[in-house]
Amino acid sequence: MSDIRIIGAAPVTRRRRRVPVGVAVAMGVLAVVVLAAAFGNLLFAEAMRQDVLASTLPPGSPGHPFGTDELGRDVLQMAVAGTASALVGPVVVAVGSMLLGVILGTLAGYEKGWLDTLISRWTDLLLAVPVLLAAIVVSGVMGGGYWVTVALLVVLFSPSDIRIVRAGVLEQSARPYIEAAQMLSLSRWRVMFRHILPNVTSLVVTNMMLNVAFALVAFSSLSFLGVGVAPGTADWGRQLTDGRAIMFQNPAAVFLPALLIVVVAVCVNLVGDWIGQRLSQVGEEVR
Amino acid sequence: MLAARVLGVLGVLFVLSIIVFAMMYLAPGDIVKNLLGNRPANPDVVAAVREQYRLDDPVVVQYLTWLKGFVTGDFGESIRLQVPVAQAIGDRIAITAALCGLAFLVSVLVAVPLGVRSAVKAGGWVDRTGNALSILGLSAPTFAVGLVLLYLFAYYVPILPVYGGGDGGLDTLRHLVLPAITLALGLGAIIVKLTRTAMLRELESDYVTFARSRGLGERMVRRIALRNAAIPIVTGASLVLTFLVGGTVLAETTYALPGIGTLLQDSVLFKDIAVVQSLTLLVAVVIAVIALLADLAYLLLDPRVRRQMGAAS
Numbered sequence: 001m002s003d004i005r006i007i008g009a010a011p012v013t014r015r016r017r018r019v020p021v022g023v024a025v026a027m028g029v030l031a032v033v034v035l036a037a038a039f040g041n042l043l044f045a046e047a048m049r050q051d052v053l054a055s056t057l058p059p060g061s062p063g064h065p066f067g068t069d070e071l072g073r074d075v076l077q078m079a080v081a082g083t084a085s086a087l088v089g090p091v092v093v094a095v096g097s098m099l100l101g102v103i104l105g106t107l108a109g110y111e112k113g114w115l116d117t118l119i120s121r122w123t124d125l126l127l128a129v130p131v132l133l134a135a136i137v138v139s140g141v142m143g144g145g146y147w148v149t150v151a152l153l154v155v156l157f158s159p160s161d162i163r164i165v166r167a168g169v170l171e172q173s174a175r176p177y178i179e180a181a182q183m184l185s186l187s188r189w190r191v192m193f194r195h196i197l198p199n200v201t202s203l204v205v206t207n208m209m210l211n212v213a214f215a216l217v218a219f220s221s222l223s224f225l226g227v228g229v230a231p232g233t234a235d236w237g238r239q240l241t242d243g244r245a246i247m248f249q250n251p252a253a254v255f256l257p258a259l260l261i262v263v264v265a266v267c268v269n270l271v272g273d274w275i276g277q278r279l280s281q282v283g284e285e286v287r
Numbered sequence: 288m289l290a291a292r293v294l295g296v297l298g299v300l301f302v303l304s305i306i307v308f309a310m311m312y313l314a315p316g317d318i319v320k321n322l323l324g325n326r327p328a329n330p331d332v333v334a335a336v337r338e339q340y341r342l343d344d345p346v347v348v349q350y351l352t353w354l355k356g357f358v359t360g361d362f363g364e365s366i367r368l369q370v371p372v373a374q375a376i377g378d379r380i381a382i383t384a385a386l387c388g389l390a391f392l393v394s395v396l397v398a399v400p401l402g403v404r405s406a407v408k409a410g411g412w413v414d415r416t417g418n419a420l421s422i423l424g425l426s427a428p429t430f431a432v433g434l435v436l437l438y439l440f441a442y443y444v445p446i447l448p449v450y451g452g453g454d455g456g457l458d459t460l461r462h463l464v465l466p467a468i469t470l471a472l473g474l475g476a477i478i479v480k481l482t483r484t485a486m487l488r489e490l491e492s493d494y495v496t497f498a499r500s501r502g503l504g505e506r507m508v509r510r511i512a513l514r515n516a517a518i519p520i521v522t523g524a525s526l527v528l529t530f531l532v533g534g535t536v537l538a539e540t541t542y543a544l545p546g547i548g549t550l551l552q553d554s555v556l557f558k559d560i561a562v563v564q565s566l567t568l569l570v571a572v573v574i575a576v577i578a579l580l581a582d583l584a585y586l587l588l589d590p591r592v593r594r595q596m597g598a599a600s
Contacts, residue, residue, distance in 0.1 A: 125299055128525060128574055132533025133551075133567065140555030141563055142313050217428045221537055224430045225552055244434070251438060258431040265426030 023274045026267035033264055036083040041234070044077040048234055059252040066252040069243060075253050078239050079260060085235035086261070089150055090215035096154035098208045101161020106192050108162065109169025119166070123159035131156045132221055139227045146229055153218060157211050164207050168200035202279030209272025213265040220261050236261055292582060296575045300568075304357070307568045308350050311340075311560055318342065321560055323366065339363075357568060363561035367554060372565045375550060382452050383546035386463055386538065387531055390470035398475040399520075402482025403513055406490060417479055424476025429534045433469040433541035440465060452545045466538040473534055474527060481523040485516035518588050524581040528574050 019027070051072035059067040059075075066075035108119040134156060139149045172178060173196060181191045222228040223237025231238065236257040243253030314321055320328070322336050336342070341349050356363065362372035405414040437449045453462035489495060489512040498508050539548035547566065554562035586592050 125302075128299065128529070128571075128578065130529040130532035130570065130574070132536065133570060136536065136552065136555055137310070137563055137567055141310060141558055141560060142315070213426055217426065221428050221430060221533065224428070224537065225540060226556055240431075247434070247438065248442070254434055255438075258428075258434060262423070262427045262431055266422055269422050269426055 020274070023270055026270040029263060029267045030271060033083060033087070033260075033267075036080050037087045038084070040080040040083045044074075044081045046077075048073060048078065048081070048232065056246050056249045058250050066256055067250040069239075069250065069253045070246050075239075075243075075250070075256055078234055079236065079256050082234040082236050082239055082257070083260075085229060085233055086216070086219070086237065087264075089146070089153075089219045090212050092150055093153045093157055093215040093218075094208045094211040096150075097157035097161050097211060098204060100154065100158040101165050101207075102197065102204060104158070105162040105165025106169050106197065109166040110173055110188070110192050110196065116166075119162065123162050126156060126159040129156060131218060135218065135222055136225055136227055139222065149222065149227075153215060157215065160211070161204070161207055164203050165200055168203045169196050172196045172199050202276060205279060206272055206276030209268055209275060213268040213272070216261060216265050216268070289583075292579065296579055300571060300575055303571050304354060304568055305350070307564050307571075308353055310564055310567075314558060314560060321558060326366070357565065362565040365554070365559055365562045367557045367559040367562070372562050375562060376547065376565065376569070379546050379550050382459065382463070382544055383535060383539070383548060385459070386466055386470065386544065386546060387535060389463055389467035390474055390534075390538075391527075391531070393467060394471040394475035394478055397471070398478035399482050401475075402479045403486050403509065403516075405479065405483045406486030407509060409487065414483075417483070421476040421479045424472045424479075427472070429469060429473050429537040430541050432472050433466070433538055436465050436469055437541060450543050462542075462544070466542045466544060469541065470531070470534045470538045473530060477523075477527055477530060478520070481520050481526070482516065485519040486512060488519075489513075489516045514588070518585055521581050521584050521588060525574070525578050528577055532570055532574070 051068075053072065055068065055072045056070045057064050057068040059065065061067055064074050064076070066079075068074055069078070104119050108116040131153065135149055135152055138152050139145070142148075169192075178191065178195065181195050186195075219228060220237035220240065223235065224241050226241065228237050228241075229235045231242075240254055240257040240261075243250070243257070247254050311318060311321070319333055319336055319342070322340060323332065326332055341352050344352075360373055362376070364370070365372050365375050368375050401413070401417045405411075405417040408414055440447050441449045447464055448462045449465060451462060453459040495508055495512055498511060499505075535546070536548035536552055538544070539546045540552055543549070550562065551566050553559075554566070
């Protein structure tokens with residue numbers, strides 16, 4: 001999905017490096033979320049403990065600002081404790097598909113020939129596979145479990161990375177500095193990964209950020225359909241799914257995790273777009 | 288060139304059909320038990336199942352029998368619903384088709400003008416609002432949007448039904464409004480981005496500068512540019528399609544619509560393998576056919592290609 005990118009007009013004047021307000025806010029939000037992911041489980045180690053007496057309290061109840069779910073678990077504590085689980089999968093998927101994309105994309109773009117044809121056909125095939133459908137079927141019918149889903153999503157997210165890296169490498173390898181590197185009879189691996197790769201980094205990083213956002217949405221969608229993480233785990237998608245049953249008694253049980261997912265995805269998108277723009281401008285100046 | 292494309296599609300479908308067939312063996316547990324489902328496992332029934340799926344024959348024969356069944360419309364029996372798979376799908380296809388069609392219509396009607404306007408006045412307030420909306424549309428999971436709408440319309444403005452598929456006809460259409468809007472938001476976000484990108488590229492091209500310098504009105508210029516921008520928009524159809532497939536499952540589940548999406552989800556959770564196999568392969572076929580049609584449309588839309596084809600024939 002992350003093939004879509006807004007191509008704006010090239011910046012004519014050299015802008016001062018100031019972080020736009022929206023991006024600064026997004027970065028702040030993400031910093032808080034990362035902190036919550038790192039320490040949330042320690043802070044609210046008891047978040048998943050059930051308490052029948054405090055069942056389904058509405059938001060604003062004393063001691064439970066967002067109320068409790070039907071098992072008496074505090075909604076806010078669960079959300080904080082679930083941050084780590086909600087973020088690990090998407091980040092692993094984005095980084096994994098990036099690595100796959102960098103290796104296969106660089107090989108395809110630099111070596112060309114049959115290897116390029118093979119890799120390109122492979123990406124064509126994968127792009128036609130609906131991510132969600134494949135993930136539902138595989139983790140549902142074959143009962144793969146969480147990490148099989150992660151591995152599957154790494155493969156299904158990789159074609160956009162492969163294509164982007166390949167296009168970048170193709171464009172770079174026609175440039176004089178690559179010819180110069182080849183004339184020095186540097187090894188092909190050195191040319192590929194020491195000389196070309198740094199020049200396509202901006203594309204790779206931007207796409208990785210976008211993939212984090214898409215993967216977050218994909219994971220929560222899978223949880224919603226009942227094929228995500230195991231019940232009883234603190235996780236946004238899981239919490240949201242469980243909260244549906246008591247949506248009208250305590251809407252916060254559904255909408256707090258949903259809001260967190262949307263906010264994090266929006267922030268990652270904003271920061272990703274901004275990093276992409278900045279890196280490409282830096283590249284422009286260096287050249 | 289077209290023949291090669293069709294052959295390529297058939298090849299992909301062939302590979303996919305093998306994977307989908309293999310699902311029967313990859314599912315955990317005993318294969319006969321999986322195929323029996325809840326039915327009591329007396330020897331007669333087991334023998335019937337072994338006969339039906341030709342489990343005693345070599346795998347290749349099993350595969351070919353299964354594929355022949357699929358091609359001729361005999362998809363096997365659903366162990367969950369106790370009806371032929373073809374009937375289960377046939378009962379639900381209309382509602383899913385209507386949902387997808389409606390969502391597609393709404394998103395195109397809103398997103399294409401928005402994308403064009405964003406590109407024409409790049410940096411203006413329409414552009415910035417459109418951009419913010421499309422980031423939101425891509426970031427918000429379909430079901431999250433659905434749940435928000437469901438909550439609002441169930442609680443505060445109870446003018447539209449939020450549950451089930453209705454009694455057919457106009458009533459069903461009313462039941463489809465909210466799911467379609469839910470689906471259209473994500474879909475529209477993709478289409479806005481595609482349209483804006485394509486339109487910007489066209490507006491920067493030489494022929495637009497030429498048309499303007501010849502004194503063509505801005506409206507005329509935009510019409511020409513949009514017609515040419517339609518090519519990358521249509522070729523982006525595969526993105527739209529893959530989103531639509533996942534989105535339909537989510538939207539139908541959110542609003543408990545009895546469509547193909549909920550059928551797939553229930554069947555997956557029940558491990559109703561015959562249904563899952565048929566649906567997966569059917570979706571693959573539909574996607575392949577539409578992608579092929581998009582390629583054909585590409586030929587029809589590009590005046591240069593049209594000219595070449597005219598000259599060749």
